[in-house]
Amino acid sequence: MKTMFIDTQTGEITIEETPDEVTETQAPTE
């Protein structure tokens, strides 16, 4: 997920990317 941050005082624009949440799956038991 990308978020664009705009500093309205300095005009600086940065984009931060955070990884999508990963859901672990459990291996089936025998």
Place this chain on the structure above:
Amino acid sequence: MGATVFPAPSVQTDRNWVQLSSVTTTAVATISFTSLTAYKYYKILSNKLVSSNGTNVTMTLNNDSTSTYSYLHLFNNTSILTTGSATGTTGIIIGIAGQGSASNGYSGVVTINSDLTKEITYTAYGNNSRFGGSANWFDASQISRIDLTVTGDTFGTSGTIKVFGSN
């Protein structure tokens, strides 16, 4: 100690709005305007702001304090939209929900009409009135940040978003 009450302004005409920033959307999920500390009123103007799946955009109003500025109200040029949802008279922007009493911000859902051909205006004010309450507008200078977040997708249509401040 009571907060100073401001009159509900005529959004377009009775204030000198200073442009704080202008950005073009890209494939981001959230656009966050920060360092909003200087003005009593804020206005967001955008054109063709729409998510790539044509659904909702959520606006969140944040502030550093823990009370008073809990509500975000949006205007569609002429109408104050408070609770529930309503269809904008221009047919462009539809609705804003008023809900919750979060101490550090408030979210409202803005539904974007897919037939987006005109500019739309969002305006954020500090307001401590409850659901359906009358508009008692307060100094919003403690608001530090406004987030525009797409629900379930990213901003898919390029458009320019401008933020203005006014005292």
